[in-house]
Amino acid sequence: MQKSWESSIFYSLIVERFCFGGHDISIRESFDSYGALVWPGAVALCSYLEANHKHVSLLDKAVLELGAGTGLVSIVACLMGAWVTATDMPGILDNLNFNLSRNTQGRCRYTPQVAQLIWGEVLDNTFPSSIYNYDYILCADVVYYHHCLDDLLFTMKHFCKRGTTLLWANKIRFPSDLNFIENFKKAFNTTLLVELPDEMVQIYQATAKE
Numbered sequence: 179m180q181k182s183w184e185s186s187i188f189y190s191l192i193v194e195r196f197c198f199g200g201h202d203i204s205i206r207e208s209f210d211s212y213g214a215l216v217w218p219g220a221v222a223l224c225s226y227l228e229a230n231h232k233h234v235s236l237l238d239k240a241v242l243e244l245g246a247g248t249g250l251v252s253i254v255a256c257l258m259g260a261w262v263t264a265t266d267m268p269g270i271l272d273n274l275n276f277n278l279s280r281n282t283q284g285r286c287r288y289t290p291q292v293a294q295l296i297w298g299e300v301l302d303n304t305f306p307s308s309i310y311n312y313d314y315i316l317c318a319d320v321v322y323y324h325h326c327l328d329d330l331l332f333t334m335k336h337f338c339k340r341g342t343t344l345l346w347a348n349k350i351r352f353p354s355d356l357n358f359i360e361n362f363k364k365a366f367n368t369t370l371l372v373e374l375p376d377e378m379v380q381i382y383q384a385t386a387k388e
């Protein structure tokens with residue numbers, strides 16, 4: 179019997195294409211969460227890494243990405259020769275894993291890892307500093323309208339120890355973003371690396387205060 183009408187819930191999937199460092203990258207996106215879309219900070223950070231690959235060499239470096247979303251930044255870091263761990267909240271990890279696998283398999287020195295990391299949550303148990311040390315922490319558009327900014331800064335401080343460089347790219351959208359920047363500057367030694375006034379995107383480098 180033919181059904182006249184059947185309700186269905188579906189998320190439309192889109193594929194976005196990028197090229198960084200001569201590598202074609204395809205990213206599966208969807209509209210069901212913030213983490214399923216590529217944000218401007220990610221594109222800006224990838225462009226920065228591509229343009230500055232001699233100055234910021236990720237070859238054989240241990241890299242952690244916070245709030246990796248679709249994984250574009252982690253993929254570019256991986257294609258640049260880094261050993262990457264891409265992290266996010268549980269609901270984001272399947273698509274993140276999918277994008278990382280499809281873009282890095284057979285193209286990278288190291289297989290990227292995907293891990294759950296909720297900012298501020300039990301980091302001393304899940305990522306103890308005595309074991310987990312990273313050369314670079316990468317963050318793109320992790321500051322927007324949400325209530326986890328204190329947890330985010332706590333997490334950045336947990337990982338950005340002596341010898342670690344944190345690169346944070348963000349589109350400035352809300353007054354709370356400016357508060358976060360002030361707290362970020364108090365917490366770390368910071369340098370504004372890039373400012374794109376038209377896009378309202380900034381990229382900061384941060385290192386631990388002695």
Ligand SMILES: C[S@@+](CC[C@H](N)C(=O)[O-])C[C@H]1O[C@@H](n2cnc3c(N)ncnc32)[C@H](O)[C@@H]1O
Pocket residue numbers: 212213214215216217218219220221244245246247248249266267270295296297317318319320322324326329
């Ligand atoms: C605006 S999206 C940016 C995604 C990606 N970095 C980009 O620029 O395309 C913010 C990301 O932060 C993640 N996020 C938000 N709150 C979080 C939290 N409390 N702990 C861990 N990740 C979180 C979201 O799941 C999402 O993937």
